[in-house]
Each structure stands twice: as C-alpha cells, then as structure tokens.
Amino acid sequence: MIEVLSAGALATVQDLGRTGALNLGVGTSGAMDPLALAAGNILLRNEENAAALEIPLFPFRVRFTHSTVFAVTGADCAPRLDEAPVLPWWAHRADAGQVLSLAVPSTATWRASRVYLCIAGGIDVPSVLGSRSTQLRGAFGGLEGRPLRDGDRLPIAEPPGRAKTGFGITPPGLALPLEVDGLTAVRVLPAAEYDSFTPSSHEALWSEPWKITSQSDRYGYRLAGPELRPQRPMELRSHGIVPGVIQVPHGGQPIIQMRDAQPSGGYPKIGTVIDADLWRLGQAPIGSRIRFVLCSWDEALDASAATRRWLSNARRLVELYCNQGAVR
C-alpha cells in the first residue's frame, strides 16, 4: 500500500492506455509519457503496461506502508526518501514507513514536466475495459475515476520478487532527441483537411514555433501562434478522432488532442502528431514552444520501430544484468 500525503493536483493512476474501446466512445487515457512509464516498468521487471502514478504538479509526497521497490522516472524532480536524495530513473527499496518527496522538476538537462512513480508489481486498482488508467471524462478506471487526494491509499500488486535495486536506466528522451532550432519538435502527418488550408497556413504550420498555452492538459493542448486559415469556411460532421490529431477551430489557433481526448470531434484537422512522438508533447511544459516537422507514413512507422527497439534493448539488458548479476 502507498499512502498519499500530499497529492499536488491532477495526479492520476495510469498505464499504457485503454486501447480498443474507441468504438464504444471510450477514449484511450494512459500515460502522457508512455516511454517513461514503460522504461520504469522495465527497470523494475514489471510488465511494461503495469500501472503507475502520473504526477504533473508538485510537491508530491507518499508514504510506503510496506517495504517497496520503486523507481521515479520522467522529469527529474530531485526525489528524496525521507531526507536523503535518491537518484531518478533508478531502482530503490523503501522501508515500511519511509516517505518519498518529489519537488518541482528541474529542466536544466531535459525540458520535461511529468513524473512517474513506478512500483514493483504495479498499482493494483481494478482493470476496467482492459486498463487501469484513470478515465477522467467518464470518471472510471484508476482510483475511483478521479485524480488522487491527500489521504488516498493505493494498493500494490504482490510483486513477483524479481525486482533488483541499485541500478538505473537512462531516460529514453535523451537517447531519442528531436529538436528544431533548439525547440522540442514532433513529427506530423498531414490530416484529411490539410489541403483545404491556405498555403500561408501550411507555411506557418511547419516553420513557426507554437506555444503550449496554459489552457492545456491531459485532454488537449491549445497552442498559440500564427492564425491558420482554411481556404473557405468548413463545416464538418463529428467524426472519430484519436490522440495526436491537430484540430483547427474557427479562431485559427490549433488544438492537439492528448490522451484524454474525446473520441469524436468536428473541427477540421490539419495534421496528426505521430504516435511515436506523443510522449514528447506529454513532457513539454506549459509555456514552452514546440515545432512541427512534416513526416511521411514510412517515417512514422520507422519512428515507432525505433522506440520499440529502444525498449526491447533496455528490457534485454536489464534482464541480462539482473539474471547474471554481472557486477558487484
């Protein structure tokens, strides 16, 4: 069991998402940085999809009621176990009663904003429609379908006892960098209504920085930048949309649908951020600026393959290290 002492705000239980229920009108949810979650689970020898805590606001504090192996991945939030600083992206053991404190992340080496508290065995909330992710819109999944509150107690699945401590994993974000002019970049496929926008809108989409405004959350990121204009006014019927879709409402300022996106919408779509780059957006802090990079279908598939390769290589090396105890 872990007990939430200070919940911050909007911290939720997430796994890799509730895929396969969009036809029922149920959005995917899941970690905003699925790479940090999967890597943390690999480090702890969990299933990649084990549920963890996603923490976007700080300070955040939990108490471990039992001896627990954990790892803090995502942004570097100067974690402390009781008073002692502990390393991020590292497998640690907490004794019963110890308190883990997470502070506002430093962006000195990596511009990231979300932290994942991964636990050996995983957070053991009930699986709903195949996922433990919190579905805020529908108020189900996770812990009672809501963000965490002070005093919440989260059950931990009986860990298989495989987790080892005292080693770490490098943040994949550092191994798979993508920047344009010093700004976080994400690759984008032109979407169905791309050709209906003006040439100057196309030009602006690819060459201007886009600011992530304060009206951004797990549902979507509202961006600020040059106005994007359709060649003529468009009225569309609501249709299915997925996380990553970049919609352009009448004001001309784009919205990127994120993990808690509703499953349908009617705004024209100028592009779609590729699945392999959604974690970059998930980590981009509010107020930061991003760039869009035009990408082909094949490049999008290659990017997904590169991510999978990184994770499977990490899994292979962690298993090798833990099985052979090559060091020490």
Next chain:
Amino acid sequence: MTNPLDHVDQLCAFLAATDIGLLELKGPAGVLRLRHDGARVEVEMIEAATAALSSSPTQIIRAPVPGLYLDRHPLRSQPSVAVGDEVAAGTPLAFLQIGPLLLPVPAPEDGMVVETFAEHGATVGYGAPLIGLQPHGSDAE
C-alpha cells in the same frame, strides 16, 4: 632484480604510447606511480618510509565492467562527487553506461574522494582506474 627507478624514463615512454592512465609499481623501496593524462606522464615516487606512515593508502576504485564513464547522472548537470568530498559506503560516486543500462560505481567504504582518473563521457575498459578514495579508519585494524 633491477630497481625500477633505473628505468623510469623508459617506462614513461612506454606509457605515453598507450591509453593506460595509471601505472603503479610497489616494491620494498616504496611506490612508483606514473600518471598519464594523454599528453604527458607525471612521475611520483613515494618512499617506503612515507608509504608506511600514510595510515590509509588511497584505494583505487576500478571499472567493474567496460562502459561509458559518467561522472554524473545523465539528468544532472553537476558531477556526483568532487575531490575532497566525504562519501559513505555504497554511495554511487559515478556511473557506467552500457546502452540504456546505468550501473553505479559505488564507494566500497566510507572515505574521502582524493582523485578522479576518467573523463566524463569516456569509454573505459574493465579494470580502468576511475576514482581514488582515501578510506576512513583503515588504520583502526
């Protein structure tokens, strides 16, 4: 057996031609230490009398595996430890990166960091000297 001191110049020339950073020879007369920083070789001779007086000899922490030597965690901008820092046994002083895997270079015992041998980001081989630690209380035995 000839005195190694008679061959210091030759040893220095050999060392200068290699990637080896440290050559330490111990004998009854004392310790001869040749340190090679890539550009030149520095010679240090510690007389046996002095070596005996030095109650806690420097312990050289060596690379337990080959890998990329990191003097800090990849997300940190400052080295984990600096020369002069007091460290507790088990503290990770530096890291060895093997692909995505990050292994600690822990302090084997309580002590003070007196020297660092490897460059941040350098590829180091098995057994390469990484950090010199002056252990505490080794004279208490």
